Amino acid sequence: MEKLIPGLEGVPIMESQVGFIDGQKGILEYRGIPIEVLAESSTYEEVAYLLLWGKLPNREEMAKFDHDLRTHRRVKYRIIDLMKCLPETGHPMDALQAAVAALGMFYPAKIDPAEIQPGTDVLARDKHYWSIIRLIAKLPTIVAAFERMRHGDEPVRPRDDLSHAANFLWMLTEQDPDPLDARILDVCLILHAEHTMNASTFSGLVVGSTLADPYTLVASAIGALTGPLHGGANEQALRMFREIGTVENVRPYIEAKLKAKARIMGVGHRVYKVKDPRAYVLQGLAEHLFRVKGEHPLYRVAQEVERVINEHVGAKGIASNVDFYSGVVYDQLGIPIDLFTPVFAIARVAGWLAHWVEQMKNNRLFRPDQIYTGQHNLPYVRMEQRT
Numbered sequence: 001m002e003k004l005i006p007g008l009e010g011v012p013i014m015e016s017q018v019g020f021i022d023g024q025k026g027i028l029e030y031r032g033i034p035i036e037v038l039a040e041s042s043t044y045e046e047v048a049y050l051l052l053w054g055k056l057p058n059r060e061e062m063a064k065f066d067h068d069l070r071t072h073r074r075v076k077y078r079i080i081d082l083m084k085c086l087p088e089t090g091h092p093m094d095a096l097q098a099a100v101a102a103l104g105m106f107y108p109a110k111i112d113p114a115e116i117q118p119g120t121d122v123l124a125r126d127k128h129y130w131s132i133i134r135l136i137a138k139l140p141t142i143v144a145a146f147e148r149m150r151h152g153d154e155p156v157r158p159r160d161d162l163s164h165a166a167n168f169l170w171m172l173t174e175q176d177p178d179p180l181d182a183r184i185l186d187v188c189l190i191l192h193a194e195h196t197m198n199a200s201t202f203s204g205l206v207v208g209s210t211l212a213d214p215y216t217l218v219a220s221a222i223g224a225l226t227g228p229l230h231g232g233a234n235e236q237a238l239r240m241f242r243e244i245g246t247v248e249n250v251r252p253y254i255e256a257k258l259k260a261k262a263r264i265m266g267v268g269h270r271v272y273k274v275k276d277p278r279a280y281v282l283q284g285l286a287e288h289l290f291r292v293k294g295e296h297p298l299y300r301v302a303q304e305v306e307r308v309i310n311e312h313v314g315a316k317g318i319a320s321n322v323d324f325y326s327g328v329v330y331d332q333l334g335i336p337i338d339l340f341t342p343v344f345a346i347a348r349v350a351g352w353l354a355h356w357v358e359q360m361k362n363n364r365l366f367r368p369d370q371i372y373t374g375q376h377n378l379p380y381v382r383m384e385q386r387t
């Protein structure tokens with residue numbers, strides 16, 4: 001009998017050179033470069049290039065990629081109009097998913113099966129290159145526009161003279177972003193850009209394997225990222241810190257949750273059995289930001305949660321993940337709580353697309369199997385005879 005592996009835990013579904021995780025040692029690398037090194041020395045734009053092309057760009061390559069991103073930030077007024085019709089009480093992730101799905105209707109992106117052969121490099125095809133540029137460039141504009149419009153304000157036009165992270169802060173506030181805030185957000189985007197075969201990447205690849213276009217792929221990946229077990233956890237973690245409120249409340253709150261077998265958001269991971277390396281970097285960023293701008297009122301609560309979790313379930317390999325400290329950082333940067341997961345998507349789109357580029361070189365339709373546990377050959381009972 002076939003063996004069922006719930007959640008495909010530990011099952012490789014393809015070969016990849018994009019990212020690497022060692023969950024026992026707490027290692028994360030993008031294209032072989034440790035995440036800590038990229039967080040220290042790189043920018044989100046450079047990391048996106050690295051993920052997509054598999055190498056660091058030279059000066060000319062970087063300049064062209066950066067220029068292409070900067071000049072494709074604007075979104076069509078019809079996309080703005082479409083978002084105006086969405087309820088302002090709706091979640092920004094749902095607005096982002098709807099807008100990205102619609103975006104694909106405006107640009108040539110459909111794939112003819114004949115164009116995808118073994119070894120096809122979609123980056124070398126104009127149509128696909130520009131889809132990739134548009135998706136990375138426009139996601140921040142869509143998120144910021146929805147945020148402005150749900151408060152009754154006009155969207156702020158993107159600026160070509162700012163970096164990806166700084167421009168996003170500009171579009172949210174219409175204020176010149178503080179350089180430290182922009183750099184902190186830039187590092188957050190680097191940390192969230194790729195994470196091997198997570199649920200949203202897998203979801204995107206399932207869609208990609210049917211030769212659906214990259215807009216559809218990204219819309220599906222955004223859908224998977226919304227869930228509280230995946231990207232939605234960053235928002236839930238900050239809500240939990242707010243609910244706890246004080247350091248004194250942490251122990252009884254966490255112990256009651258653990259006793260009730262409830263999930264603590266921002267901790268635990270399918271792959272990491274030690275503290276997520278991105279959580280270390282985020283904690284360092286948080287402390288740097290707080291030294292300059294004053295401590296976030298919930299930082300000590302978060303630290304105490306981490307201590308109590310470690311004491312109770314640390315030995316089981318449950319430790320802080322990337323979503324644990326990202327919330328206090330985003331909150332300190334003035335980013336509204338329900339934009340935390342959209343910020344994750346703004347970053348992760350590079351990873352999703354890098355996996356798609358790799359997939360198109362050697363595509364095979366995903367069509368797994370199931371173990372049928374139902375009945376066979378049952379009679380059709382007429383309505384009058386049904387009880």
Ligand code: CMC
Pocket residue numbers: 198228229230231232233261262263264265266267268269270271316318321322323
């Ligand atoms: N709080 C309390 N207990 C937990 C948690 C948690 N967050 N995570 C795992 N456990 C326990 C779980 O109850 C189980 O205990 P037992 O063996 O006694 O039944 C054991 O650990 C194994 O749990 P599992 O559900 O088999 O583990 P998993 O690999 O399915 O869990 C996870 C991965 C991320 C779904 C889970 O850790 C979780 O729900 N975490 C909270 C949500 C979260 O922070 N998600 C973000 C993940 S990182 C960013 C991203 O990828 O989006």
